[in-house]
Amino acid sequence: MTPDLVDLTTQILNGIVLGLLYAIIALGFMLILGTMEVINFAHGVLFALGGYFALALQPHVGWWGALVLAPLGVGLVGFVLERGVRRTYGKDPLFGLLFTFGAALALEEVIRIVWSPRGYTIAAPAFVAGRFEWGFLVYSRYRILVAVLAVVLLFLVWWFLERTPYGAIMKAGAHDSEMVRALGIDLGRLRSLVFSLGTVLAGVAGVIAAPMWSLKPTIGAEAVMPAFIVVVIGGIGSFWGAVVGGLLLGTVSGLSNLLVPRGSILVMYLLMALVLLWRPRGLMGQKSVLEL
């Protein structure tokens, strides 16, 4: 095999793994955006918190324990945050955005105070340490685990949204909250649940991403931007849009790492601009209430 082809396959695989991760971050972000019409700026810092919580918990409860507990901790933070955010519902969309923006700054500073500004490298759990070899292909075993976990999570989210009454209520709440309230459903509790759930997803992504990227206070800001782009590319309110958008963005940025290593981050924005020119609402976006 030529080394070029090996590079190419590796980058595509990297892109897919990254794309699945982006899709999870973007889905949590989109749940909050779609149901509450709030751009959750704190989503990135909650993602980072997931990683830091796991860092603190792993020595005590092990990797799997942290995978469950850290996101729950993040969800709790999200739950508290929502108590403030809820005062902006129904007002100018800018207010929710700015509130979470302030929260993001404050939480990032809290991370700096608690864990210091330095970076941490986190070891992959022992059972997936090392590499996986198959023919010419040598690939990190941890990344394979990440991909599997991500697919399982995506399936769970899909199942929750499409096959349970809660998912139906949430979608209905995003579409016509007044009607949902009239049917006797506690909208406040629903929104609180959705917000927490969205932040839990950010937390999970943070936990599984931490061994791939080194953990530093600004990691949140770096993770939230691709999620924004995924939402714009995929279209707001579409589960499959987020998945397709995530995979597309991941693969494109993987490939551009190979072709234009310095400009690969700009390629993501170029992709966004191209998609917007072609389909202004994103690949699978439909005209939504958010545009009013």
Add this chain to the structure above:
Amino acid sequence: MLGLFALFLLLPALLPRLGYTYLGTEVMIWAIFALGYNLLLGYTGLPAFGHGAFFGIGGYLLGMTQKWVTGGLALPLAAAAVGTLLCGAAVGLFVARRRGIYFSLLTIAFGVMFWFMVFVFDAWTGGEDGLTGINRLALLGYPLRDNVPFYYFVYAWFVGATVALWRIVNSPFGQVIRAIRQSESRARAVGYDTARYKWAVFALSGGFAGLAGGLYALARFGAFPEPMSLAQSGNVVLMCLIGGGFASFYGPVLGVVVFLVLRDVLSTLTDHWLLAYGLLFMGVILFMPEGILGVLRRLRQPAGFHDTAAAHAARGDEAATVPAPPGGERGA
């Protein structure tokens, strides 16, 4: 307006005693930026986020023009303003048909794109280190290197920009953008091509941001990436909100003063001023979303007269030529 100009005219006599020689200049620069931004936020109701990018672009355009194209002072400043206006016009093509939260999302994404461009094209921009060696030169024999002549140089631009913005806001064009803020569908139904107006406002406010950014680069003898970061883009939004950009034309100026003084005080008090800043942000949104001038206006109005959603009711009474819709349509 004359009172404001007179105040800033006399400030250099007072400021040195307070130890804020340079701060006055910075206040006027940010005021140009914030007043221009408020064209979008307060007057058209477009929640753009990521406007710091245009401020930064202005600085880089000024620096690059001065270093490699013409030198001098006038042309680089013109390049900063006009070039940024064109950047705004280009981004405007993508965002002008959107509104509300989708508009915010797109402006964030484009803002961050420009931020990354600074690092990708670091051969031109200097990347992390910034584009240094920008020269203030001299004007009419006064070397602008000194802070007091430079203060008056910026003062002239501040007066010019404020008058221009005042004229824009009170022109027929200004009436139309206020109508868009109250109800875009109604403005469109009346026959205005609202997307084109929004595009024009976006470009214009980009131009003012570019001018301010150019002046800022002169003030700091260099163009640096950090005003373009998303965290800094929040500053201008907070400035407009604190002062009461929804309530008054001068809201942003007051906001800039409060913000910069507060930042100065906070950063001497604590190392973790970002924490305080974040909490301040949250507090303003929760307790005072209509800003200082908004609160004052509410207190002055007789009880029972004001709308609970003071933020968008505050300027409703001024837009006289366009029939006001009954009740705000942006809430709910």
